[in-house]
Amino acid sequence: MILRHFSLALCLMLAACSTPRRDVIVIGSKDFTEQVVLSELLAQHIESATGLKVERRFYLRGSYIAHQALLAGRIDLYVEYTGTALTAVLKEPVVNDPRAAFDRVRADYASRFNLQVFPSLGFENTFAMIIRGEDARRLNLRTISEAARHAPDWRVGAGYEFLERPDGYPGLARAYGLRFAAPPRIMDLGLLYRALQERQVDLVAGNSTDGAITALDLFVLADDQRYFPPYEAVPIVRRATLERYPALRPVLEKLAGSISDADMRRMNYAVDGQHRDVADVVREFLRHRPPE
Numbered sequence: 001m002i003l004r005h006f007s008l009a010l011c012l013m014l015a016a017c018s019t020p021r022r023d024v025i026v027i028g029s030k031d032f033t034e035q036v037v038l039s040e041l042l043a044q045h046i047e048s049a050t051g052l053k054v055e056r057r058f059y060l061r062g063s064y065i066a067h068q069a070l071l072a073g074r075i076d077l078y079v080e081y082t083g084t085a086l087t088a089v090l091k092e093p094v095v096n097d098p099r100a101a102f103d104r105v106r107a108d109y110a111s112r113f114n115l116q117v118f119p120s121l122g123f124e125n126t127f128a129m130i131i132r133g134e135d136a137r138r139l140n141l142r143t144i145s146e147a148a149r150h151a152p153d154w155r156v157g158a159g160y161e162f163l164e165r166p167d168g169y170p171g172l173a174r175a176y177g178l179r180f181a182a183p184p185r186i187m188d189l190g191l192l193y194r195a196l197q198e199r200q201v202d203l204v205a206g207n208s209t210d211g212a213i214t215a216l217d218l219f220v221l222a223d224d225q226r227y228f229p230p231y232e233a234v235p236i237v238r239r240a241t242l243e244r245y246p247a248l249r250p251v252l253e254k255l256a257g258s259i260s261d262a263d264m265r266r267m268n269y270a271v272d273g274q275h276r277d278v279a280d281v282v283r284e285f286l287r288h289r290p291p292e
Contacts, residue, residue, distance in 0.1 A: 028075035077237040083229035098230040119256040120232040128208040136219035143224040154202035211269030
């Protein structure tokens with residue numbers, strides 16, 4: 001009797017172990033609004049087109065954490081920016097030509113990390129030096145070079161990553177001769193614009209497609225020295241994932257060129273300025289996309 005019960009239990013255990021694992025794609029994002037919007041967009045698009053289950057693993061701290069999660073297999077894909085991939089991940093010199101930057105990133109990610117870089121989603125999100133709109137109008141400022149004259153009286157705020165990156169603050173300060181009243185204040189990206197609005201700082205390192213720029217009457221200073229490299233938004237996927245789920249490749253390829261700068265600003269503003277739910281904003285965008 002004991003042997004019979006043991007055999008039954010063993011059979012049940014083996015049956016449970018042999019049950020096929022549900023197919024799951026894990027999508028990550030970094031820790032700011034645009035990244036969450038883009039990752040949710042990928043998730044909804046994949047779910048709709050393939051029927052695969054998608055797990056959302058959003059708000060990873062920054063590029064380094066997201067990249068390491070990808071290499072370790074904790075996530076299958078996320079959206080990166082070519083300039084960030086080139087300088088912060090690959091540690092290579094700045095390349096100002098968008099096509100050359102993309103080709104370099106795609107080739108090096110394949111050879112060094114066994115990762116597939118897909119074509120741009122259609123827009124670029126460059127770093128942006130941002131001031132209050134009222135200050136831009138009062139001081140008649142349009143460019144970073146013009147603003148540099150006022151830097152000794154200003155305080156600057158930035159995320160931790162911008163202060164450490166080779167295409168970030170140290171190089172920018174050298175290129176424009178920036179000298180501020182105090183060392184840069186390091187803060188979470190989500191707090192930068194509030195600090196600017198509340199006059200805790202006078203200039204921040206943000207992103208050119210941030211919805212808060214419109215919502216809070218802020219002004220993006222032109223990078224007249226062309227310091228920043230191109231930052232095209234590109235999905236990056238583990239090749240092992242593409243081999244396991246071959247239907248994923250054409251689905252991601254269909255997103256190439258599908259999001260304009262204006263589209264991205266509108267979605268970011270809908271979340272940051274209008275406080276709408278990210279999933280609803282993405283659903284609306286996908287519903288109104290032109291037919292493929």
